[in-house]
Amino acid sequence: MGHNISHRKQEEIERSRRVAELTSYLVPGWRIDATHTRIVPVETVLGAHHRGQLVLLRCRRTDCRRRVEIDLRSAVQAGFGDRPIAWLVQSLRCQHWNGCQLEEASCTYPRGVPLVAYLQHDDVLVAITCAHCRTRWLLPPRRIIAGLKAAGRGDGASGILEMGTKIRGPCRRCHRSGFEAEVIWPKRP
Numbered sequence: 001m002g003h004n005i006s007h008r009k010q011e012e013i014e015r016s017r018r019v020a021e022l023t024s025y026l027v028p029g030w031r032i033d034a035t036h037t038r039i040v041p042v043e044t045v046l047g048a049h050h051r052g053q054l055v056l057l058r059c060r061r062t063d064c065r066r067r068v069e070i071d072l073r074s075a076v077q078a079g080f081g082d083r084p085i086a087w088l089v090q091s092l093r094c095q096h097w098n099g100c101q102l103e104e105a106s107c108t109y110p111r112g113v114p115l116v117a118y119l120q121h122d123d124v125l126v127a128i129t130c131a132h133c134r135t136r137w138l139l140p141p142r143r144i145i146a147g148l149k150a151a152g153r154g155d156g157a158s159g160i161l162e163m164g165t166k167i168r169g170p171c172r173r174c175h176r177s178g179f180e181a182e183v184i185w186p187k188r189p
């Protein structure tokens with residue numbers, strides 16, 4: 001009995017340690033999921049706005065073909081931040097006599113996927129390559145986030161495409177500055 005209690009206590013300590021670690025990486029637009037193990041996107045208009053996402057819609061009716069770039073900021077300012085994106089899509093439908101077929105065509109990150117998004121995948125690495133001598137370093141996303149925060153140049157919200165300008169260097173080998181970043185997914189067995 002006593003053993004079980006201490007085991008449960010142990011798990012509880014482990015869980016709160018994990019939650020505290022995840023919380024330190026949180027940025028607006030992201031939350032810790034119900035299992036307390038992953039950081040996931042907040043699936044609302046406000047969440048998408050905070051993440052800096054670009055949501056494009058397209059009507060599939062051949063005689064409409066309307067293209068809509070959702071103005072997330074206006075929707076938030078109008079008080080619809082807590083609605084799901086699907087609600088906005090509904091509200092933007094046209095008056096086509098046969099019904100509108102407006103749907104999400106793409107949802108992208110113009111500044112690249114935020115580093116915090118990679119924390120939910122174990123074993124993902126970011127390759128930082130010197131643009132001059134091509135020396136390559138492989139780092140876990142959390143290490144890069146910690147480095148950006150320490151340097152005051154970014155955090156988990158920083159996009160992978162921004163890394164080239166956010167990481168200043170100089171390169172330890174050729175002592176020049178300028179880097180490229182690329183995400184390395186673990187190989188499937």
Ligand SMILES: [Zn+2]
Pocket residue numbers: 059060061064065066093094095096099100101102
């Ligand atoms: Zn339409």
Ligand SMILES: [Zn+2]
Pocket residue numbers: 130131132133134135171172173174175176
């Ligand atoms: Zn170099």
